[in-house]
Amino acid sequence: MFPLIPLLCLLLLPFSAPTAAADSVYSTFLHCFQSNSNSSAGVSSIVFARENASYTSVLRAYIRNARFNTSSAPKPVIIVTPLTESHVQSAVICSKKLGIQLKIRSGGHDYEGVSYISDVEFIILDMSNLRTVTVDVADQSAWVGAGATLGEVYYRIWEKSKVLGYPAGVCPTVGVGGHISGGGYGNMLRKYGLAVDHVLDARIVDVKGRILDSKSMGEDLFWAIKGGGGASFGVVLAYKIRLVPVPETVTIFRVERTIEQNAADLVVRWQEVAPTTDENLFMRLLLQPVSSKIKKGTRTIRASVVALFLGKSEELVSLLKKELPELGLQKENCTEMSWIDSVLWWGNFDIGTSPEALLDRNVDSAGFLRRKSDYVQKPISRDGLNWLYKKMIEIGKTGLVFNPYGGKMSEISSTATPFPHRAGNLYKIQYSVNWNEPGPEADQEFVKQIRRLYSFMTPFVSKNPRQSFLNYRDLDIGINNNDKNSFEDGKVYGFKYFGENFERLVKVKTAVDPENFFWNEQSIPTHSRKLDFGGTMKSAEKIEILLTINELYQLADLQGCILGRLLGQFAAYGHLGC
Structure with a gap:
């Protein structure tokens, strides 16, 4: 051999x-x-x-x-x-x-x-030109092109109805194709679940160039593109989505506290309340290192609670007075508005901005940024949080965004879609750092910062595997290194993104794209390895290696191990257990 x-x-x-x-x-x-x-x-x-x-x-x-x-x-x-x-x-x-x-x-x-x-x-x-959004109020549904933005979807719904909405993301320039196919969530997830939980149909171009709908593509492929990342399986052209009812009046608020203003007690209690409170209430928590206004010349942590309540302010204030008194919410902290106005406010537009602003794609606009994600299944202790605040101040600029789960998220099966992070998760963390300085030195510095904080959080987050959110793409957790079919590489990030659903996704991928044409650095791999030396070669000229990836790499590792022994380079091959 x-x-x-x-x-x-x-x-x-x-x-x-x-x-x-x-x-x-x-x-x-x-x-x-x-x-x-x-x-x-x-x-x-x-x-x-x-x-x-x-x-x-x-x-x-x-x-x-x-x-x-x-x-x-x-x-x-x-x-x-x-x-x-x-x-x-x-x-x-x-x-x-x-x-x-x-x-x-x-x-x-x-x-x-x-x-x-x-x-x-x-x-x-x-796909940006394929942006048609067709709303059917009577059916409470819409067909949305993969190139449409969330802002365009929300605007077109609002044009037709003032009491219908869609539970997707808060950033209006996000594209529908990637957002929905990766799961997609927003500030109504505790009431209605994810964007992908409301997909009724889809149109996709497969590897053979055929246009398929949910019926012709089959149950497995339709399941896979509802949270498994559409680009692994084909090109999603459009999704048919189910719209959801929204009240004529909703309430928003933003309340900020620093450590000197009792933020520590607020954060401890938030972990207990935010995932268990009324499902009409979504309270995002942001932790950011900032300069202290009380102790000049020092740094502190600011906790910001940003909320959407599908109801009126009086009911909300009464609810949080009982459940989260540490917030100290008053009616004057709240603003009542229509759902579309809340979409604008969450998208960082000023109150009173016209909904037409949602149609602005803000092209050629980019900042320097890095993101990572985690899931928390047990509340972090007060001592753990205190250590976290110190570490955030020490590291520098990286902030954390806590997004509460519970409500509808705990009622949907972890296998209903490829998105597995359902019951048992209190909240999801987004690690976030932005900077303005161009150049590799700044990139390295801020990427190093976010990685340090991510490493520090290891004891407090999910384990075996440490879970991640596909739409917060993170190449640190594993890469399919250009060999186009590495199941072993794919497992590393696949189980973190998809849990037990990863194996079903691999089966779907192997069935619909066996030669792995739709490959990217974190795509779903196939089970076997096919080498195609040149896309224009006739099929009779193609070479197929009938070995699994695992078997092939074991052979390659064995060769390296033997070579390492001959050269005396044990350190280079120590991971092989020679």
Whole structure:
């Protein structure tokens, strides 16, 4: 068996024909695109080569993290901005034919830029033009294009009805495609659950270029794209969503306390109340290191409670006077408004802003940021919180956002959708740091800060596995290292994002995309390894290795182990237990 190992390892190395010149790739793709599209007129105006004068503006429009908006960041060889579903089909067919990775971007809010950067040659399929939102008030449903933003969805619902809403995210420029397919939550999750819990149907382009709805794609694939990340399985064109009733009057408030103002007692009690209180109440808690206004020249922690109550202020004040007196909420702290006005307020617009502001996509707008996530299943003790405050002040700038669960979230099965984080979780933590200084030194400093705080929190959060939220994409928890089918790599992050649902997702992926065309750095892997040396090769010329990933890597590890012994480099291969 050992003589085969060098051959197997050789097969694992990148192997492809010399990369064609960019203009040749463009013309080949464009010809293929025109040949396969039902609407070929004006195609050259939606397929952008790097030399195109509009290429940079199209690329930058939906880059939402400035860390990846630099000259050194990897750039796509082509950008496609489809106007029709047929254009999406053509993009899939032609990128597959050319053997080039396809990245799918809706709003560009994925924190690690997975939808628009790659270490291999790639094409961006930018879905921003497919933004139609069609609301059916009588049916209390809507079809929403994957390229629509949440702001556009909320606005179109409000146009048709003042007493219907949708339980999705609070940032209006987030794209629907990624948000819903990854789970998607907002400030009504304790009342109604996640955005994905209200998906009635979907349209998707599969790896063969076919358009499928929920019936033709089958139960398993429909389940997978409702929280398992649509880009692992195909290109989601649109979702049909169920709308939910909202009262004519809702109440919002924001109350802030520092440690010197009894914030420590508030945070302890918040952990008990926020996940168990009336399901109409969502109280987000933010912890941030700030300069103290009481003790000049020192740093302190500010706790901010930001809330939406699906009801009137009088009822809310009465409720929290009993359940959370540490907050000291008064009626003057509260503002009653319509649901659409609360959407604007949560989106950081001033009170009184017109709903039309939700239609502003704020393109080419990005700040430097890094995010991570955790789940808390047992309240953190007062002592633990005190240590946390000290660590946050010591580290510098990283803040924490606590999002309470309970209510509807505890009633839905952990396997109903791929999103598993349901009953048993008190709240989700988002680690958050933003900065303004460009350059690798600033990036390294602030990324180091957030990693330190994440490491410190290990004793207080979920374990075996330590859970994470897919839509808060975090490449620190594992990467599928460009070998396009590593089940072993995929397990590392897969169980953290999806728990017991990961194995079912892998089965679905293996069935619908066995050659793993829809691959990215944290996509769902398949069970077996297929090596395709060049996307344009005939099937008879393809080489298939009939080994599982695990078996293949064991062979590779064994070879490295033997080599390490021969060279005396035990340290390099110590992890293999030679």
